[in-house]
Amino acid sequence: MSDDKTNCPHCGQKMKQWMPPADSTWGEHPQYVCFNDECPYYIRGWEWMQTQYQQKASYRHRYDPEADESGPVPVWSVDALKDSIVEE
Numbered sequence: 001m002s003d004d005k006t007n008c009p010h011c012g013q014k015m016k017q018w019m020p021p022a023d024s025t026w027g028e029h030p031q032y033v034c035f036n037d038e039c040p041y042y043i044r045g046w047e048w049m050q051t052q053y054q055q056k057a058s059y060r061h062r063y064d065p066e067a068d069e070s071g072p073v074p075v076w077s078v079d080a081l082k083d084s085i086v087e088e
């Protein structure tokens with residue numbers, strides 16, 4: 001696997017640029033988010049949230065190129081956040 005951080009480390013797919021909502025804590029610059037619905041990280045997230053919190057939610061892998069850090073971004077449905085994808 002390459003060390004390109006805009007590729008998801010969990011599924012290897014190219015991540016999409018995503019603009020966080022203005023009131024979020026992620027800042028007002030595009031982040032990279034893995035929107036692959038087959039991503040094992042995302043699929044595991046549904047089970048984890050159900051088991052731990054009895055919640056129908058998951059999270060996707062996110063990379064912040066400005067801070068050079070990555071972490072989860074919570075999602076509540078398959079289509080959540082997808083309207084904020086920045087098409088390059």
Ligand SMILES: [Zn+2]
Nearest residue numbers: 008011034039
């Ligand atoms: Zn992924």
